Amino acid sequence: MMRFLLLFSRQGKLRLQKWFTTVSEREKRKIIRDMTTMVLARQPRSCNFIHWKDLKIIYKRYASLYFCLAIDNDENELLALEVIHRYVELLDKYFGNVCELDLIFNFEKAYFILDEFLIGGEIQETSKQIVNRCIEASDMLQEDDSSEWFEVELFGSP
Helix, strand or coil, rough: EEEEEEEEECCCCCCEECCCCCCCCCHHHHHHHHHHHHHHCCCCCCEEEECCEEEEEEEEEEEEEEEEEEEEEECCCHHHHHHHHHHHHHHHHHHHCCCHHHHCCCCHHHHHHHHHHHEECCCCCCCHHHHHHHHHHHHHHHHHHHHHHHHHHHCCCC
């Protein structure tokens, strides 16, 4: 099972965090600090797997962002690496070559995409096409709601 997913920049700025288990705020801050310092201190050609406490930390750098995933010791590291890659592919598909600014200014959409892909630390949907259809349907609903609100504001209630 996945424990948490962190996205942070090369400067150590946290951009996204998803916790799949209950952790106190104090412990979250400590884990985030530990993960950023540990991952950023590693050499670029180092292995992407780290044993930390009773967890395996799997990380991957894409452009200026580090995607860091913690899993139980008995889980498959390569599958976790594939989960990270699939999430990046989903973000790329939605944002068109995702960058750090996309996540900063559209963090709610990044969380939504993650929730369509993972729930409770488990993969919910493996098909990129199905996840993309759900995201598009959500965008269409948001557009419909905003246009109805605009019509009500502009023309008065129907």
